[in-house]
Amino acid sequence: MDLILSALDILMRWDVALALLAGSVGGVLIGAIPGVGPAVAIAILLPATFSLDPIVGLTVLLGIYGSSMYGGAIPAILINTPGTAVNALTTYDGYPMTARGEARRALSLAYSSSFFGGIFSVVCLILFAPILAKVAPLFGSREIFLAALLGIILVVVAHRNQSLIAAALACFGILLNTVGLEPVKYSKRYTFDQSFLSSGVNLIVVVLGLFALSQAFYLLQGDDEKIRTPKLRGGMFQGLRELARHPRVAGVSAMFGVLMGIIPGVGEFTAQFLSYTYAQKSSKRPEDFGHGSSEGLIAAETSNNAVPAAAMVPLLALGIPGEALTAMMLSVFYVHNVVPGPALFQNDMPFVVALYLALLILNVLVLIFLMFATNSLIKLVKIPNRFLGVCVLVLSFVGVYSLRNSVTDCVVATVFGLFGFVLKRLSLPSVPIILGMVLGGIMEVKLRAGMARVKEPFDFIDRPVAMILFIMILGVLA
Secondary structure, X not given: OHHHHHHHHHHOOHHHHHHHHXXXXXXXXXXXOOOOHHHHHHHHHHHHHOOOOHHHHHHHHHHHHHHXXXXXXXXXXXXXXXXXXXXXXXXXXXXXXXXXXXXXXXXHHHHHHHHHHHHHHHHHHHHHHHHHHHHHHHOXXXXXXXXXHHHHHHHHHHOOOOHHHHHHHHHHHHHHHHOEEOOOOOOEEOOOOOHHHOOOOOHHHHHHHHHHHHHHHHHHHOOOOOOOOOOOOOOOOHXXXXXXXXXXXXXXXXXXXXXHHHOOOOHHHHHHHHHHHHHHHHXXXXXXXXXXXXXHHHHHHHHHHHHHHHHHHHHHHHOOOOOHHHHHHHHHHHHOOOOOOHHHHHHOHHHHHHHHHHHHHHHHHHHHHHHHHHXXXXXXXXXXXXXXXXXXXXXXXXXXXXXXXXXXXXXHHHHHHHHHHHHHHOOOOOHHXXXXXXXXXXXXXXXXXXXXXXXXXXHHHOOHHHHHHHXXXXXXXX
16 A cells, blocks of 8 residues: 555656646547557657656656557547557457447447456556566576567567568667677777767667658558548447446456566567457357457457556566567666666566556546547548658657757668668568667677676576576477
8 A cells, every 4th residue: 555655646746647648648649540650659759758757758658558549449440440550450340330330339349448458457467566576586687688588589479471571670670789889898889980870779760760750651652531430429438338248258358468468579469369369269149250249349459458558567577678669668768767677676666556557547537538529539530641641750850850969860760761661561560670679788788797607508597587488488489
């Protein structure tokens, strides 16, 4: 109880409250606009959060991360176009409901399922926090190196049918991280006598290029479409009652979301796939799935919204991001000299709990906002792609230039933007590059620190946690 009171004391500030409101509402708006998504928004906002207090900056980013999937369900259900990538499965059963005149029911059910998944995961992790505080100190340099290595391997394996290219892009990210001064003796690597490379390739510049600028180019080269959306009449609360009639599907889907969120590199897609498959196989009417099944919609929306809170576990406990959005948040920690990892759980547990309580409050704010503002939000679906592209382009360059007032950064971001655009056109992933940059840096530092006490190869895995991680790595590779 003292821990929760201390966490509430951190949150009871006007700037944190404003950040929560801005993040929750902003995330919904961004999710409701097809073609933008949370990665683009967080990439653009990152430079601005560096000047804010850590809890304020992280609350804004967490708000966008956690609420964008709520908004992403709106275009997925109404026009069969997912607002965010993780809402793709929502179209399977959401849009058929709209086609038969049940758009209000589908949206209400999606909001209610998302709310249940978000609240379930946060409550689980607040209860799980004391155990994490005891487990985190068992991770030394070798264990964190192996956990980071496992994360990269899982990212590669998660890209089915694209494992080879995902591995190549992850290695490219690791290579980018080695440019500049190395972290021990500060000797130059791969700078080619270019002064701008001495400080390395800036992660935020790469993030803005690969996610924001590439998306801007993609939107600008496309055609604007005339979109018609159905009119919604009546209240939006019936989904809460309908969700209560499917407690098994909702509960299992939320648990899949929590488990898949905790594992680095897995995330929403695997959680949705497992939840949807389970719901279909255990349903009395499996033939309805893909044709407007309420159980299918519950499984998809519950599982993807249970992931964000769980994804913070490897980030906070070990300093290891599981995907691109948490990798961006890690940079906010580092800018403010707050180092995620075992020490954070030992020395600043109220800060950790405050972040989880912020996610709890966020879900409540989003549900209330959506229940009353959906009719107005539908208009966002009709914003022309090219207008969005211009807005994203301008904001991206403003963000890049504001980092260090450097035109060179703008040029580097443009190069990565064009590279990201090519990857999009070829349907290849860009996330492995970012995770390669982040996890590569962690792996290098921890490997060099861990090798100081290693005399034989077996010494590297002679501790229980290290051995478990090593066996997991072998299992995943097998």
